[in-house]
Amino acid sequence: MRLTxxxxxxxxxxxxxxxxxxxxNSRMVTDFNFGWKFIQEDLPGAGKPDFDDAAWQDVRLPxxxxxxxxxTRENAGANNAFLPGGxxxxxxxxxLPKKTSQNATWIEFDGIYNxxxxxxxxxxxxxxxxxxxxxxxxxxxxxxxxxKKNLIxxxxxxxAYIDCRWYAGSGIYRNVRLVSTGRVHIPVWGLFVTxxxxxxxxxTLNLQIQIQNDGDxxxxxxxxICIISPDNRIVAETKFETNVAPGxxxxxxxxxxxxxxxxxxxxxxxxxxxxxxxxxxxxxxxSYRVDFGIRDIRFxxxxxxxxxxxxMKMKGVCLHHDAGCVGAAVPADVWERRxxxxxxxxxxAIRTAHNPPAPDFLDLCDRMGFLVIDEAFDEWNRCKSKxxxxxxxxxxxxxxxxxxxxxxxxxxxxxxxxxxxxxRNHPSVILWxxxxxxxxxxxxxxxxxxxxKDKKEEVFIxxxxxxxxxxxxxxxxxKWVKEIDTTRLVTAGEVLPDADIITGFADAVEVMGFHYxxxxxxxxxxxxxxxxxxxxxxxxxxxxxxxxxDRDFISGIFLWTGISYLGEAGPWPRxxxxxxxxxxxxxxxxxxxxxxxxxxEDPKVYLCTNLIAGSEYIxxxxxxxVEDKQKDRLRKWSWDNVVExxxxxxxxxxxxxxxxxxxxxxxxxxGKSLGRKDPGDFNDHAxxxxxxxxxxxxxxKAYHENGDTLTYVIQTADSPHRIIVKADKExxxxxxxxxxxxxxxxxxxxxxxxxxxxxxxxxxxxGDCRLLGVxxxxxxxxxxxxxxxxxxxxxxxxxxxxxxxxSGKIKVKASSVGLESSSTVINVGI
Numbered sequence: 001m002r003l004t005x006x007x008x009x010x011x012x013x014x015x016x017x018x019x020x021x022x023x024x025n026s027r028m029v030t031d032f033n034f035g036w037k038f039i040q041e042d043l044p045g046a047g048k049p050d051f052d053d054a055a056w057q058d059v060r061l062p063x064x065x066x067x068x069x070x071x072t073r074e075n076a077g078a079n080n081a082f083l084p085g086g087x088x089x090x091x092x093x094x095x096l097p098k099k100t101s102q103n104a105t106w107i108e109f110d111g112i113y114n115x116x117x118x119x120x121x122x123x124x125x126x127x128x129x130x131x132x133x134x135x136x137x138x139x140x141x142x143x144x145x146x147x148k149k150n151l152i153x154x155x156x157x158x159x160a161y162i163d164c165r166w167y168a169g170s171g172i173y174r175n176v177r178l179v180s181t182g183r184v185h186i187p188v189w190g191l192f193v194t195x196x197x198x199x200x201x202x203x204t205l206n207l208q209i210q211i212q213n214d215g216d217x218x219x220x221x222x223x224x225i226c227i228i229s230p231d232n233r234i235v236a237e238t239k240f241e242t243n244v245a246p247g248x249x250x251x252x253x254x255x256x257x258x259x260x261x262x263x264x265x266x267x268x269x270x271x272x273x274x275x276x277x278x279x280x281x282x283x284x285x286x287s288y289r290v291d292f293g294i295r296d297i298r299f300x301x302x303x304x305x306x307x308x309x310x311x312m313k314m315k316g317v318c319l320h321h322d323a324g325c326v327g328a329a330v331p332a333d334v335w336e337r338r339x340x341x342x343x344x345x346x347x348x349a350i351r352t353a354h355n356p357p358a359p360d361f362l363d364l365c366d367r368m369g370f371l372v373i374d375e376a377f378d379e380w381n382r383c384k385s386k387x388x389x390x391x392x393x394x395x396x397x398x399x400x401x402x403x404x405x406x407x408x409x410x411x412x413x414x415x416x417x418x419x420x421x422x423x424r425n426h427p428s429v430i431l432w433x434x435x436x437x438x439x440x441x442x443x444x445x446x447x448x449x450x451x452x453k454d455k456k457e458e459v460f461i462x463x464x465x466x467x468x469x470x471x472x473x474x475x476x477x478x479k480w481v482k483e484i485d486t487t488r489l490v491t492a493g494e495v496l497p498d499a500d501i502i503t504g505f506a507d508a509v510e511v512m513g514f515h516y517x518x519x520x521x522x523x524x525x526x527x528x529x530x531x532x533x534x535x536x537x538x539x540x541x542x543x544x545x546x547x548x549x550d551r552d553f554i555s556g557i558f559l560w561t562g563i564s565y566l567g568e569a570g571p572w573p574r575x576x577x578x579x580x581x582x583x584x585x586x587x588x589x590x591x592x593x594x595x596x597x598x599x600x601e602d603p604k605v606y607l608c609t610n611l612i613a614g615s616e617y618i619x620x621x622x623x624x625x626v627e628d629k630q631k632d633r634l635r636k637w638s639w640d641n642v643v644e645x646x647x648x649x650x651x652x653x654x655x656x657x658x659x660x661x662x663x664x665x666x667x668x669x670x671g672k673s674l675g676r677k678d679p680g681d682f683n684d685h686a687x688x689x690x691x692x693x694x695x696x697x698x699x700x701k702a703y704h705e706n707g708d709t710l711t712y713v714i715q716t717a718d719s720p721h722r723i724i725v726k727a728d729k730e731x732x733x734x735x736x737x738x739x740x741x742x743x744x745x746x747x748x749x750x751x752x753x754x755x756x757x758x759x760x761x762x763x764x765x766x767g768d769c770r771l772l773g774v775x776x777x778x779x780x781x782x783x784x785x786x787x788x789x790x791x792x793x794x795x796x797x798x799x800x801x802x803x804x805x806x807s808g809k810i811k812v813k814a815s816s817v818g819l820e821s822s823s824t825v826i827n828v829g830i
Contacts, residue, residue, distance in 0.1 A: 067327025085161025167329025293427025314556020346599025
């Protein structure tokens with residue numbers, strides 16, 4: 001529509017500066033994480049403003065009350081890491097300035113676990129059952145302004161504490177915001193930016209902009225759009241005008257061209273910003289920004305995955321949403337440390353197992369260059385079995401285990417669409433996963449999968465009449481995704497691929513995700529060469545990666561798992577899964593070192609050892625080689641119980657493992673060569689020697705193809721003598737968000753790491769900060785997460801602190817009886 005001369009002048013000013021003119025912001029986004037009261041008790045009437053909460057606990061969000069409890073077998077189970085659930089209430093009072101009384105105001109919750117009910121000033125706003133969804137409520141009709149206070153109340157019901165197969169946490173465990181802007185505004189997730197016709201010279205941006213009018217009158221709205229480059233330059237801009245009727249939502253599409261675009265990829269994750277400003281008669285009424293990346297993704301059924309035209313393999317891991325001692329309320333800095341460590345070993349992709357992640361997690365994936373499979377559900381309309389005592393005991397009663405399936409029919413469409421709407425601007429997200437191993441909940445899938453290939457169809461007809469409800473649901477879910485986003489394909493984690501092909505589930509998704517079925521890759525590809533395939537959940541074993549490397553049509557694999565996670569555990573006191581590249585404290589495991597050799601381009605060698613008697617290997621005297629013992633399927637999640645140690649009894653038969661990406665590795669014990677070996681001679685690609693222990697020094701030399709020789713040395717250590725404390729940051733900001741991780745290790749008198757003896761380490765902390773937790777990485781530590789001490793595991797433990805709001809210094813001292821203590825200082829805002 002035509003703009004008046006006056007409006008054109010106003011637009012020109014804004015387009016010149018985009019957002020740089022000094023003025024009052026038309027959209028106010030308030031951090032709503034502070035000033036809450038909490039009680040873990042079911043109190044009828046706690047949603048009323050006059051309810052007395054004076055005795056309640058003061059908390060800040062994100063908050064996971066389960067992680068603050070002691071580990072216990074009372075009212076807890078192995079699925080949820082032996083931490084209790086229950087019912088809790090949150091309340092917060094706040095005021096709003098009178099000038100915002102004509103605004104639209106809403107509250108945004110990134111995630112509440114679970115069954116959340118919300119009140120504002122005694123008015124019931126509604127409930128949201130799914131604990132992993134982000135959602136919002138309009139507060140506008142019920143608010144007070146000026147000096148009169150407002151009361152927001154939230155009830156969280158996690159009394160069915162093993163409703164999830166892993167540790168979910170309890171409470172308002174993700175961020176909360178209060179948003180206030182004009183009655184005519186861009187609604188939540190109302191701006192979508194995609195890129196097309198991408199080349200080195202240019203890219204076309206396609207913007208879908210929603211404009212909501214909550215006022216009583218129709219309005220003629222002018223809008224200004226600008227695109228800001230990664231180096232903060234305005235690189236494109238335009239304007240438009242539209243009339244929005246009262247109570248209606250308009251959607252406008254605009255195209256902009258970017259010259260010489262900086263493409264987002266895993267090595268150079270460059271991000272742009274789109275900003276849209278709305279005006280009525282020249283007055284700004286709303287401003288909305290989203291970050292996005294310009295990148296091209298493509299899957300090919302014969303040659304795999306392409307990013308910006310470059311063929312590449314996904315070196316992926318599956319991640320649950322908890323982070324060891326902090327539980328499910330994970331600060332962004334904690335995730336940043338964890339993702340950095342994954343990046344360092346060559347990982348470039350993540351599958352969010354098995355639920356939508358926190359928005360700030362995806363922000364980090366964007367900024368750090370990870371490809372993401374964004375997953376919606378672990379269960380659809382039928383429950384999976386869960387347990388109290390130990391994995392696969394299936395001894396959880398229905399009252400405690402019934403979870404999302406009872407809400408699925410009513411809520412699945414909304415929850416799925418919320419995930420896609422929320423996450424569709426993230427360049428890191430490359431696939432939408434609608435579910436994880438749903439086949440287990442349909443009893444005829446296993447018989448079909450186990451039947452001979454020429455009998456599978458017959459079994460399907462006999463047991464299910466040739467029709468599958470799962471396929472019907474999958475097709476509906478794919479349709480729901482496509483109603484929001486057509487730029488990405490839909491996948492699912494499929495654990496019975498033979499049966500999925502027969503029933504049609506494999507055709508209901510666009511990318512077939514294989515779980516632990518690499519042996520089916522070739523047959524599936526031969527049957528349908530047009531089918532796109534990847535290993536969406538794979539054992540952390542060499543053969544899994546080799547199976548991907550040897551097949552161009554497999555786009556990548558996602559190991560189970562990247563980092564140890566809470567839950568899906570047992571028997572007591574095992575609180576979580578250890579099948580990982582990094583442990584609960586995010587210390588690198590031997591498996592992590594091994595995959596670093598496979599995934600990282602830099603030359604590497606690593607040494608670890610264990611007694612042959614307790615090993616998963618045997619020595620074949622005939623061939624002179626160390627070989628795998630016969631393993632069953634469950635053993636493939638495990639890793640030999642090796643440690644980076646050279647402390648044994650003289651004469652012990654010790655198995656020495658060397659991991660390397662070099663053609664040959666030579667082992668020396670106290671300077672004497674024990675021979676060179678080729679990783680290719682071992683099925684698991686790890687060279688091994690069986691030696692009789694002698695104290696001293698063990699050295700591996702790896703001879704790389706480029707002529708480099710790398711060495712790795714481990715030495716016999718004496719008893720612990722002193723403690724070393726290493727902080728991952730020397731300076732943090734007094735913003736109540738910055739986090740510092742302090743890694744503690746034991747060394748002997750000569751500085752050799754001690755991993756064969758453990759000590760209880762005590763922490764003394766001075767300064768304005770918050771203790772988030774202590775951890776030693778072990779699946780068997782059941783001491784409280786919030787504590788002033790921690791017992792080391794393999795000579796290490798971790799202390800996590802979060803900044804307060806005062807500048808100054810944080811002084812940390814680590815001590816242990818009989819050892820030389822260690823101190824360090826963290827600067828806060830100075």
